[in-house]
Amino acid sequence: MGALGRVLLGLQLCALARATHKIWVPNTDFDAATNWSQNRTPCAGGAVEFAADKMVSVLVREGHAISDMLLPLDGELVLATGAGFSASGSVSDPDCSSGGPALFRDPDRFWWYDPLLWRSGDEARGLFSVDAERVPCRHDDVLFPPDASFRVGLGPGASRARVRSVSALGRTFTRDEDLAAFLASRAGRLRFHGSGALRVGSEACADPSGCVCGNAEAQPWICAALLQPLGGRCPPAACHDALLPDGQCCDLCGAIVSLTHGPAFDMERYRARLLDAFLALPQYQGLQVAVSKVPRPSRLREAGTEIQVVVTGTGTETGGAGRLARALLADVAEHGEELGVLSAAVRESGAPVGGGAAAGLAGGVAGGVAGALLLALLLAAALLLLHRAGRLRCRRREAAVPAPTGAPRGFHNPVFDAAASEEPVRAREGGLGSSPTATAGSTSRSYFVNPLFAGAEAEA
Template sequence: MGALGRVLLWLQLCALTRAAYKLWVPNTSFNTASNWNQNRTPCAGDAVQFPADKMVSVLVRDSHAISDMLLPLNGEFVLASGAAFSSAGGDSDPACHPGARLLFRNPDRFSWLDPHLWSSGTQESGIFFVDAERVPCTYDDVLFPRDGSFRVALGPGPNPVHVRSVSAVGQTFTRDEDLAAFLASREGRLRFHGSGTLRVGSQACTDASGCVCGNAETLPWICASLLQPLGGRCPEATCQDPVRPQGQCCDLCGAIVSLTHDPTFDLERYRARLLDLFLKQPQYQGLQVAVSKVLRDAHTEIQVVLLETGPATGAAGQLGHALLQDAVAQGSVLGIVSATLRQSGKPTAANSALDQNRSGAGLAAGVAAVVLLALVGTVLLLLYRSGRLRWRRHGDAEPASAGLPLGFRNPIFDVMVFKQQQASVEFPDSTQKVDILDIDTNFGCFVNPLFAGEAEAEA
């Protein structure tokens, strides 16, 4: 059985035991363009140089004619079948425009904690993982290229890295003793370095509702590695009130559905339900979903993250509400006890346009108010000059009439004063009396039509 056949058989066994695995992506191959400072592989006639103080294992797959090469003080070249080096002499490839020495980039730049450098073999279209789960979790199997060269920096997280197993250089390590012996060998030191500690032997996840990843304490270092190319800062979210899921380094536009569940909940079945029943609908085509078990306030819950991959359209919030309705309707079947929803706000671009419209409307209203005040002032000035408008100072006002009681000015009558004297009205057909206020008739009165008949009878 070939190497590819063994890998496929191993992956099938992982699927049967519900084990997850992570694949290491970068390599230190001579034929990988990104390993060279000019982002190209060496051409005929090139002069190449490796860092003198770096340990490195380099796989060479093809034949190369070069003018000269400076080797590292400690390293190895692994030549594949048919690979070789030869001197180019005076010949060179004019298509490559050789000139400056071609430098092999620092092989120590690859960190175990960088989410960019891992791939999940179980990842499907429409599915993504939060940043903490993009690097190997406690229950993951880790695969390094069997026939390739690589170098990994361990650390600087505060705790040892725990995984289920590590497969490298044709061996699979499931015991700490065997892995420690390999890491201490020259073959292991060429491929693993740093201050961190790597341990194996964790059990595979056997819980159908999923297992917590276990990278919560390492998340700050994961985020530091992830954001290093961006200067350590998160990109600005394109929506108002963005959300940040547990295990994610930066805010995002979308929604988060949190599910509490009973023992019958099946994480893989629910993830498949999201893909088949919801994400295939046209209105949700631009969304991606991450489903995992997280620890919150000493209790576990299922976190469903709905990510808007393009400009925020509100589709994540719509799907979030649809999942809440689905949890109510099918919760007993799916093993869902309760569900809550958090979602981000409107796009910032739309908000900016709205603010600009409001600013424009406010400016127009201000100008209209100034024009109106100017017109009113002009009219008052013309009335004053024509003699139709007069005003007096406060000291020139006529004195108030002596003895005129202070009271409430009714717009219907000239003056009305209510005396706080009690009176009563007796209804003809009832012995009940209702106290009312006596109104002084010296200053007018108000006749209530309800009592008009009684007043005439008394008269």
């Protein structure tokens, strides 16, 4: 790695070492084009209109010449230094000579549970978060930028968001009483709305192995907000046998590595290892990895947590995620003890849809031919054994005697004496690292490795 690469990696590791915090992205600024009906700020000399029944706080950064303005019944315009309004009776921009007034878009369209509206303060290139963890977790610090106006919907019904702290309007709230007083004030009501509740006061995550996000109960709202532009439905995955990681709303293509960890495991150190030893390599460019602590699946007998490592690609190349997942298994086999990893297992999605169909068809045809040849050989061997034992005799066609009515046709074959099972084929279950149940015909693959028995790898 070059000097520049080492500097960038150092900056990424410094970001990882900071406390986790989530930053609110959208705003209700007057000068933001996306806040207006025509995706442009009001024209000079044009009319401006706010919905009468919408509460909103709007930050104005620049000077604007307008003909008239309709204000909401309850709202505020916050003027930055040098900002202001002047009257103008004529429109100077020819593109604005026709049409009605510029309409300020609905400020209530932004919701706390929408993953697209948050940015993680400790993002590093190559790392991402599953959907449930893109929304603030219970141990996160939440920051609303002090140089922007905003309005946040806290969700429907009895939904309740809980975080470590909230910073807004130059204040940081770490106690429920202080935050509740702010939310009940006029400044708070202009910026937060909805029947949901917001609580603070959680402790920072003090476990070096990481902490569970705590958004499992809110995931239905998170997914509903994320998929609302898509009509509430997930887009089809671009591969067969796609995977659904814990905390993700829709299936994805790639691989999931599950790590059983011991007390020596350090989440941030492992993320740094992924960045330095794997994602920095040319063969893994274009891949993204999400690392988080999740509850152990209920199919396993022992309760507790495990480390979920999700590997997915951003380009058209489909095999890189599987290669990286198997490289992580080999890394555990060699360095598991020093990493604090007791065992590891991996699940991979199937072949890509479309581009990989020909390869899958060719593989199916080859497998079918091989199976037919094997069946023919077994049948020939069975006939030979029966003939030598005197249980099968050959007759000339002209000497053949019609079989009596009701006589059984065919012959008893000792090679195929066992009755075929009607149960679907299932992958191994039961201990740490076992793969989930799979039915016959599935093309997904699972691997298991235990560093105490380095090199032992099974494929299901």
